[in-house]
Amino acid sequence: MSDDLLENYKRAYNTRVGFGKKPALILIDFCLGYFDPSCDLYGGDPIEASLKSALRVREAARAAGVPVFLTNVVYHPGGVDGGRFFEKAAPLRYFVKGHPMSAWGPGLEPFEDEIVVSKQYPSAFFGTSLASTLTAMGVDSVLLTGLTTSGCVRASCVDAMSHGFKTAVIAEACGDRHSAPHEANLFDMNAKYADVVSEDETIAFLNGLKG
Template sequence: MTDQDLSSNYQGAFGKRIGFGKKPVLLMIDFVEAYFDRGCALFADVEDALASALRLQAAARAADVPVIYTNVVYNKSVLNGGRFYQKSMTLHNFVEGSPMGAWPKGLVPREDELVISKQYPSAFFGTSLASTLTTLGIDTVIHTGVSTSGCVRATCVDCCSHGFIPIIVRDAVGDRHPAPHEANLFDMDAKYGDVVREAEVIEYLKNIGKVS
């Protein structure tokens, strides 16, 4: 099936736009050293995605929009790894204390910003994220991070399921191969949230800042 056939197949059935809400949060999903270290099996060449996410981080901070970070952390016995750890050949890089779990150069969470450590793909599963967003009155979750086909997608689906608006920033998410990256962007945009460009989100955050 060609790209044109695919678009025609989905037209009229999927792809309705939700749009931005009134109170956003910026979510930076699993930007850790493992994806930037060429010696690591998780290396994904996602420097451009991080650069975009950092520009969004600056815009969010300027607008007093909360920024939340996620990472994957297992205890040393990996008792909390479950089937996800069992399936993967790479998650040992996220056992607590591993240098691959550190933040990459240029990414520094502030002391007043929240870091959520998880053990599974979704930032919502087994964490306090949904409760935190509800308490803050958040209606829109701006997704950045890695990988598009893994933790970003899983978070997007759960974000939708929890009643928040998923906004996925095309420029600020990345994967190890363009095929799953593009396929999952297409599918998320068709069924769960809105895939948008960085510039559109920057403008939205500037306007949110003016309103607040």
């Protein structure tokens, strides 16, 4: 993208929404397959760095009393409940219930007070009770982390905004297997659907909610 076009884009899409008053943190699909070199989902150092960032944000969120949600993908044997998504995306076979690659990533075992949302499609909201649960809890905004930036994070971002939640995507706490789709999707989400924020500013915001 040329400098002139980039400046034009920024003029058209440069609105900042800000954090909400009652956020929830969502950790999207940090499954073991992305961290295991034997798996074709493996993402290497960028993926590992995103989980470490998400865990730091999670610690701050818990200390601030912010509700934490984790999503995973779970299919019936054969993937019959995955429809066209399962048909199209071959790596989804790792998410058939009980497959070892569908386990939580390193250090991400859910706490008892955290809510696990199991899904079959990219968005954490599609076909799940997530939006209703957040609304019932009085949540007005979501902080998104997870894998992958170009896939389930983006889909969840668009749906979060569409459901009326102020949406922040934490850049360092999201990951993809290549920098190009990661950066392109952060750029586009920040332009149209959410604020893309840093880990540091998110933790500072969460620390300000304490007490």
